[in-house]
Amino acid sequence: MSEPLRIALAGLGTVGGGVIRLIEANADLIARRAGRPIVITTVSARNRQKDRGFEVSRYAWEDDMVILGERPDVDVVVELVGGADGPALALARTTFEAGKALVTANKAMIAHHGVELATKAEAAKVALKFEAAVAGGIPVIKGLKEGVAANEIARVYGILNGTCNYILSTMEDTGRDFADVLAEAQAKGYAEADPTFDIDGIDAAHKLSILSSIAFGTAVDFAPVAATGIRRVLAADIAQADALGYYIRLIGMAETEVDAAGNRRLFQRVHPHLVHRDHPLAHVDGATNAVVAEGNFVGRLLFQGAGAGDGPTASAVVADLIDIARGDIGAPFSIPVAELDHAAPADVGHRTGKAYIRFNVADRPGVLAEITAAMRDAGVSIESLIQKGGADNAPVMVSMVTHEGPESAISEALRLLDGSPVLAEPPLVMHILGE
Template identity: 80%
Template structure:
């Protein structure tokens, strides 16, 4: 009779909603997971900042470790799942200690991977241990595995998508209700969709973390979070949503990365920004807190990954999928190729890109203002496809919205520069690019 394979012994560092979800999933699907992994998954040690908090799961069966940083040094642990959060501090210390102790690491921490992923991956390669982070990008959607394995034979030409569920919930609710950003944000906070301090989400930083990770895997590039040009959704008004709808678009916060050729060689473009997305594009139909990622391969064509981007169940599913891979003995390079082979790409100049743009201005309602605006675009070499002035007021700024014909982004930026400081404008122009199909 064959010996029963030894279980994979797991330590959970952090017991928030995802940590508790991992326990529930491993318990609920234990037999199925053991068959697929080739051996059981067994939680042996847990730890969190607050030992007394009720997390809705029975923790009495597991050893408790007050110092989560040293979990990987325990003799009864094969892999540590880090869910503490934050780019530095105890999360990073836990990850370093785990790998240095020769143990595998699974993490859902996109900020830590975006800032320190190369260092940790190099340590993991040297120690010949697995380092996996499927749950760090797009929750339960297996987009990292899809890029690293399913699309491995393809040269990825572009990867982009909706990477933050909070922003997508706010934007789609603004669409459905006609309400303004601040009102919908307050509702999202009351329902738990947005944090008390939502800056990382609504300013585009969370999406930028995820985009930098996807770009590294998709293009074999060295992680370069600092090069991501990130803008959020805080300046959007209900009137922008309505105007986009009238033009045949919805507005979505899109993270986009692609490689471009330059005189100096291949460069990497990375940007998070609200975009106008045509009604017939797949991303236009992604509503609520859902995430979606599009990857375009030179042989596979367009691949769409869509699903729940957060939550205890979907994120726990991604964590446990990584644990199953580790139980099977699958290690592999964390970023598809060894760290030493990742290409250091300079940041692309966005101004060299071409496309169409939506520009919204809040302008004084007086004679000559439209002429001033159109003159700035003319002098910058921008061709205007359409221009609409909304409302009329003697003492309040009115909205002027225009859409450009296709042209270089640098020209639109120059038009905005020419208008900078004009006493005809109540605030800086808002520029949203139109997503090319």
């Protein structure tokens, strides 16, 4: 058997511990599948003395993790520290400058610096792999890069954040409101103490930008991704959606389109959607992730599974290591960086569809007339409208579903209502994903 593939591991948290346990538990199987053993030689973390439940003294230790890529006893660096910049990015750059391969689970770094890092990896003729950066243990990146490589992908979309999905599906099952369920998710470890990246859609947006790059052959570009989270979703919204035959899910969606001048443009958005109960994403519950890809020959594919956790994420990391041990370098984003398309962001105004709009309004005469007049003047056709009364002097919830129409019309209706004294807060808009 060939010489071992020697690994340096930066970060010994949940995922780092999972990688160590997986490599140790399945060492013989991994060696047979990789064609040579995969061994950890060096590790680095913030605190050497921390009790992690496994022994690290058998590995060499580096206090400065950026040095890992320069060590002569390392072939591949595994970065599991996180963060778009700082030590993680410095480590990645040093690793490629030293001619070493990099495996990372860092979706923020890839979303913000993926083109730069892929350029460095290609110049050094080494691998940059990041299967674990999107959807944990689900092999969706490998599926897009390899399984459907012959297809033109029409769109890719899905549930990309397990924390949000846990909160929404728990609200659905229990009728409890967002703040209560978020606190429970934090107590159970499904949500961070500061859950901003998850519940505001930023984590899902990072992942979506990576998926769209691979699916469409475009340069990864996080900045134009429009992200709206789930903070404002009420238990009443979920009940109303259920009555209409829908579930609410945070969906990241990307697709390309051609504008009037014949230029390809890229649409990327993370947004809570009403998902029809017959759609495969409607019944994805708990902290599960799911991604749908639609190819012109393969049709609709669904990738579903655990989107986080030590075991699933470690599985994705080690799968990348096995590929490298086999000699698989490949272009990080499926095609060489020089051939990636720098598609401009799409104009969403002309996109058509149905939407759910919820208003919290003052309980007084003329409120509905003002809302419906704004819809009429903007050209929005209302399919259904429900008003639910509240307690004395409390705001009233008015929710509606529109007929299919351009998103620009809804934006115009909300502009006409902006600043109206009848609105207790800005309206909530959720687009509708059909069957």
